[in-house]
Amino acid sequence: MIFQRCKSVIRLYPSCKFCHKPFSYKHLQLRGLHTSWSRLSNYSYQQFLDQQYWNDKHSKDEKNFDKVLIANRGEIACRVINTCRRLGIKSVAVHSEVDSFAPHVKLADEAVCIGPAPTSESYLVMDKIVEAAKQTGAQAVHPGYGFLSENMDFAAKLTENDIVFVGPNSEAIHMMGDKIESKRIGNKAKVNTVPGFDGEVPTEEDAIRISNDIGYPVMIKASAGGGGKGMRIAWNDDDTRKGFRLSKAEAKSSFGDDRMLIEKYIDNPRHIELQVLCDKHGNAIYLNERECSIQRRNQKVIEEAPSVYLDEGTRRAMGLQATQLAKAVGYDSAGTVEFLVDSQKNFYFLEMNTRLQVEHPITELITGVDLVHQMLRVAKGYPLQLTQEDIGIKGWSVECRVYAEDPYKGFGLPSVGRLNKYREPTHIPNIRCDSGVEEGSEISIYYDSMICKLVSYGDDRKQALDTMSKALDHYEIRGVTHNIPLLRDIIEEERFRSGDITTNYLQDVYPDGFKGKKLNTQESMRLAALACCVRYKQELQSTLFLNQTRIANQTRIPKMQSFKVKIPGVDEISVDVTSAQNQFMVAMNGEQLNLSDNFSLSDSVLAPEINGDTCYFQLLDRFPSGDIKFRYFGTVFTVSVLSDSFAAMMKHMPEKIEPDLSALVIAPMPGLVKSVNVSVGDMVSEGNEACVLEAMKMQNSLLATKTARVSKVNFKAGDTVGEGDVIVELEDI
CATH class of the missing domain: 3.40.50.20 (Rossmann fold)
Incomplete structure (x- = not known):
């Protein structure tokens, strides 16, 4: 058995x-x-x-x-x-x-x-x-x-x-876990707090009245919330009405507590949090800050420690307020005090997370403290042996949250499926992978879609970011859609590299949503060159002569092969490839690229030297049509590599016509239908809410994309849908 x-x-x-x-x-x-x-x-x-x-x-x-x-x-x-x-x-x-x-x-x-x-x-x-x-x-x-x-x-x-x-x-959990109560305590403890309504907001009408009293924009948030759930930004009365309803339902589903509060939304702030550690003997220290401003839907995507923005004086002031607040409630474990910091380095208490934070590894790497061990010590009753003087900042650490989600849909709608291939980049120095999955694991609709917390460390910020880039290039995940394309693009993006970031970073840098890496001319040429070299090897591999070695057969393969290459967004390129002495010479557009022949077609990660620079590619698939699929800078590119004769015939092939989906309300992800707000025969206008879909405890409002009549409703509240399922069908008037 x-x-x-x-x-x-x-x-x-x-x-x-x-x-x-x-x-x-x-x-x-x-x-x-x-x-x-x-x-x-x-x-x-x-x-x-x-x-x-x-x-x-x-x-x-x-x-x-x-x-x-x-x-x-x-x-x-x-x-x-x-x-x-x-x-x-x-x-x-x-x-x-x-x-x-x-x-x-x-x-x-x-x-x-x-x-x-x-x-x-x-x-x-x-x-x-x-x-x-x-x-x-x-x-x-x-x-x-x-x-x-x-x-x-x-x-x-x-x-x-x-x-x-x-x-x-x-008692500390009760006082700090309730955002309404924690704000009152913060005021008494002389901690800077965000202006807002001091109390629970019971109804939509109350929410609108309070929002107008505070002044837009406002943040609607669950009193018992956390992790970005139960939070919405409202810029007007309509946003408040819709955001209050969705956040309330989300909070009820996630926390069993749908009490809501409203406070002033500070536009373009940084989200910086302080890690605190307290014992049962009145000792409290702070373990410096974490910069958590890269967020989508109020959930963090990339964090780093320390923050490039804080000076020592601001860090000390925030740390003192954080420990002051912890002592005020008799806190006795590891916890996190979150602040919003504006452009003048004014900081405002946001909330306290009375638990171990998701991004705690980056604090551990720059302070050398095992926070889980210290939590166990405190729970056992031992006093802290660490003092504030023991806590410095050694190096720099960055964390990328690798999720099973599609970054091309609202910066990340959840994806489900089985990890049929999974390789963490743990062979790269100074990389830590905190994961709870392995090859064969299932990502389901029942739980959070996180795959791994990928953490890099370096002597300085540049080194930590360079290490992270290399790790993301080597991270192999197949079977589910994931957000590595977005993470990889952010890590190298100019504004992020300079440290000029706020909580609106994603909306500012990608105003039309994330579209994938945009290759420059040199990067396109390198991708085209490698694709031709892979095709050259493929041609060699497919040429079989019985009773003869492959080395002997190389004399039967033309030393130079010519291809027509097409990369999305780039005009067709004529490429000539020559192989000699473990090197490829690739000629295109009047230039020559030299590639080291240091890979085989069975390798999943290719690292050729191209004109002296080591470049990283993941070889995802090769198709009989001549298409070759790569992951390059995190983004998937399909490169068409055809012989001259085949390319001439392809010009006569009809182009595929994309179907019109404007008359359909389609599930963008697997999930549970929480409500359907239209019936057959109803008239809807563009932007009207057709239904609400819940996935991984997040409420998502699906809207009609045109003014039309509802012709069919395929699902009801309580039904489970898959990605791409048509929930509501519309017909023109």
Whole structure:
């Protein structure tokens, strides 16, 4: 029975996420741990991980918890388990039915199934998690982030059952987790706060009245919200009415609490947050700041530490206010105080996240502190051994959130599917990958679409960004649409490189949405040259002569081959390719490019030297038609490489006519239909809301794209739809 189960697991997970070697029974036996030989095969990565916590002060004779349950899933569950293993603490994973073979389950020492896939029936059910802790003998529970991490009732329930909550006390969670209450406390603690309405906003009419009193633009946000959920910017009364309704429904679905507040929206600010660490003995320190201004839909995309914008005086002032606020509520764990900073470096308290933050790795890399370890120490009752003088800034760190989502649709609408190929760039020095997936994992509609937190480190900002660019070029993900094209473009974009960023960065730099990397002339020529070299190798490979070696056959292949090359957005190019002495000579447009012949057609990442510069390409696919698909600078390009005769015939082929989709309301992503607001026979105008679709706990309003009559409604509230499904059909009047 055990042997049969092992065989099924190996079929599902064909390779190890750490060493990329075929998944073996040894891997299963070690439950996902590095084996000795996988450590050696990826020694530089493991060495980097082992050395990152150089400033993690504690006493060697401190007694740890014997067993900790992690009330979460995905990458954060793996992250907590890794620290537990480093400290010799046994770990317990909880999981839903669809997560039975998830990496965090295999990595933990024990695992308990707590229900079906929906979070309301598994990860959000407090009684099931408490029972799992009691059943396994776990002394403490680490909640990670999201789910129950900021739920005061959960923290109190654990305490009632003599189980330690690895986080702040329930009273601090209550005071800081409620945005309305936290703002009042901030004012009393003399922390700079954003102007707004001091209280709960009950109805749409109240929201409109309050918004006009404050003055547009305003931010509508859930009192119990976080992670960008339940937040909308309103510029007028119509925005307020729609934003209030959607945010309220989103907050109810995500947090079970639909109380709303409204405050002044500070236009073009920076979003900068301070990491704080407090114990139960009145000690509180700040571990510097994180710049989190690159956002879409109020969710962070790229973060870095420190911020290029802050000077030491502003940093110290923000840090003092952050610790002052934490002390005011008796905070006793790791937490984050978020600020908005305007163009004059005035800063305003936004909210406090009473949990471990998603982007905590970049703070760890520049301070050398293991925040999970310190949370466990504080929960155990030990005082901090770190003082403010121990916390400096060593180097620079950048984090890219790699999501399964389509960046060409509103900077990122969720995508679902199976990771049929997955290779993390851990062979690149100074790269850390915090992930909870592996090859074969399923990205579903039930949970957040994050694949990995890709983190780079360098002595300075340029080095950290250059390392990140290289890592993104080597990151291989197949089976789902992902946001690497957008991440790669931002990392090299001129304004981002200069540090001139605000929370409106994406809208300012990509006013018409993200369209992919725009190649300059040199980049286009390099892509065309490599495509021709790949086609040259392909021609050589397909030429077969029985009983003769391929080397001998090279004399039968013309030394020079001519192609017609077409790249989207570029006129057709005539290219001549010659091969000699492990090098290609490519002539086009009166210029010659020399490419090193250092790759094979079986390689997925190609790194040829082109005129002395190393360039990185991912070879995604080759088609019989002559098309070759590459990922270059993160963006996918399809290059057509044809012989002269074939190119002449292709000119007579009819062009494909794109269908008119203006009469259809189409699901841009898989999700759950929350409401349908039209019926057959209704008249709708362009911009009218036809339905609301929920995906990964985010509410998305789908609009009619023309003035027409509703001819057909294909789905009702409660139905599940896939990407591309037609929800509503329209007909001209």
